[in-house]
Amino acid sequence: MELLHDLYQLKQRDEKLIITIGAFDGVHVAHRALIAGAVMRAREQGVKSAVISFNPHPDTVVRPNYPMIYLTTLEDKAELIAEIGADYLIIQPFTTDFMQLTPEQFVEWLITPANVTEIHVGEDFVFGHKASGNIIKLREMGKQRGFHVHSLAPLEVGNEIVSSTSIRKLLIAGYVDHASRLLDRFHSVQGIVLHGAQRGRVIGFPTANIEIPSNFAIPGNGVYATITTILEGNRRHEYSSVTNIGVRPTFDNGSRSIETHLLDFSDDLYDKHLKVQFVAKLRDERKFSGIEEIRAQLQLDVMKGREVLAAHGHG
Ligand SMILES: Cc1cc2nc3c(=O)[nH]c(=O)nc-3n(C[C@H](O)[C@H](O)[C@H](O)COP(=O)(O)O)c2cc1C
Numbered sequence: 001m002e003l004l005h006d007l008y009q010l011k012q013r014d015e016k017l018i019i020t021i022g023a024f025d026g027v028h029v030a031h032r033a034l035i036a037g038a039v040m041r042a043r044e045q046g047v048k049s050a051v052i053s054f055n056p057h058p059d060t061v062v063r064p065n066y067p068m069i070y071l072t073t074l075e076d077k078a079e080l081i082a083e084i085g086a087d088y089l090i091i092q093p094f095t096t097d098f099m100q101l102t103p104e105q106f107v108e109w110l111i112t113p114a115n116v117t118e119i120h121v122g123e124d125f126v127f128g129h130k131a132s133g134n135i136i137k138l139r140e141m142g143k144q145r146g147f148h149v150h151s152l153a154p155l156e157v158g159n160e161i162v163s164s165t166s167i168r169k170l171l172i173a174g175y176v177d178h179a180s181r182l183l184d185r186f187h188s189v190q191g192i193v194l195h196g197a198q199r200g201r202v203i204g205f206p207t208a209n210i211e212i213p214s215n216f217a218i219p220g221n222g223v224y225a226t227i228t229t230i231l232e233g234n235r236r237h238e239y240s241s242v243t244n245i246g247v248r249p250t251f252d253n254g255s256r257s258i259e260t261h262l263l264d265f266s267d268d269l270y271d272k273h274l275k276v277q278f279v280a281k282l283r284d285e286r287k288f289s290g291i292e293e294i295r296a297q298l299q300l301d302v303m304k305g306r307e308v309l310a311a312h313g314h315g
């Protein structure tokens with residue numbers, strides 16, 4: 001897949017294109033179905049497929065007072081879209097000027113640089129200033145301008161419509177396993193390992209504390225069975241792990257942290273880049289009477305974590 005930042009970069013190529021367009025935060029099962037549909041059609045016809053998305057998320061510009069909580073970093077989004085098989089990913093900067101485009105101008109922006117033959121979008125797709133363009137308008141414009149519109153009805157998993165909003169809510173409430181069914185993968189959080197109070201090694205469970213990324217979906221406080229990956233350039237080392245998100249009521253009731261204990265691992269992780277995938281919640285965070293009691297619980301957490309991860313085919 002080729003990553004572009006401007007549709008006009010496609011102009012010189014003079015290729016027929018089947019495109020899909022959206023914010024695609026999380027690249028959840030419905031996004032995947034839409035993108036896979038466009039990729040399949042393009043392959044059938046021997047033309048190229050392009051995914052058009054935005055950065056930052058359009059909601060941050062359209063609703064600036066409403067805090068945005070991302071499900072994916074831009075890098076993860078690109079990687080997930082590449083895995084589906086798209087030929088191009090175009091990340092259009094979403095600015096206040098871009099937000100002002102009328103639906104007609106939006107479609108001109110979309111189709112002028114390239115030879116777009118089909119546009120694949122969800123049925124509820126809206127575009128242009130104040131979301132005044134919809135699928136009916138897009139079809140009308142397609143008739144005039146010579147592209148076909150394919151729409152996908154809202155996708156359900158177990159009678160529930162899949163949406164980035166519902167996944168954010170599930171994660172924040174700690175339902176990481178439920179969220180993973182709508183994502184078709186485990187939700188993950190990445191960060192650099194910071195120095196903590198160095199209490200972990202005293203308890204017998206050293207924990208790598210990762211910096212909490214801002215504006216990102218962090219699962220609710222609690223203890224989770226996780227898979228932690230150490231990212232070093234192109235190298236990735238994966239470990240089973242148990243992770244606590246919270247304020248450590250037994251000790252300091254301090255600032256919120258994400259701390260992960262890697263199983264069958266003993267090495268320095270400070271300043272390393274970690275990715276933690278959340279598989280299932282094990283329990284709520286609690287206040288214990290002291291080190292002995294928390295140590296006994298952590299041993300149980302590790303046992304339970306191993307069981308849960310094994311049931312998911314890991315470890
Ligand atoms: C799997 C796991 C579960 C944890 N559960 C709790 C908990 O329920 N209550 C609590 O106060 N701290 C909990 N902790 C946090 C420990 O208290 C913490 O790792 C310890 O304070 C070390 O902090 P440090 O990394 O800053 O040295 C948990 C940590 C892990 C790894």
Ligand SMILES: Nc1ncnc2c1ncn2[C@@H]1O[C@H](COP(=O)(O)OP(=O)(O)O)[C@@H](O)[C@H]1O
Pocket residue numbers: 193194195196197198199200201202205206207208209260261262263264265266267268269270
């Ligand atoms: N199995 C492990 N899981 C997590 N961190 C480990 C592990 N083994 C060694 N470490 C190292 O120990 C550090 C955590 O020890 P800890 O006493 O909890 O200190 P801190 O409070 O600074 O996090 C990690 O950042 C990492 O460098």
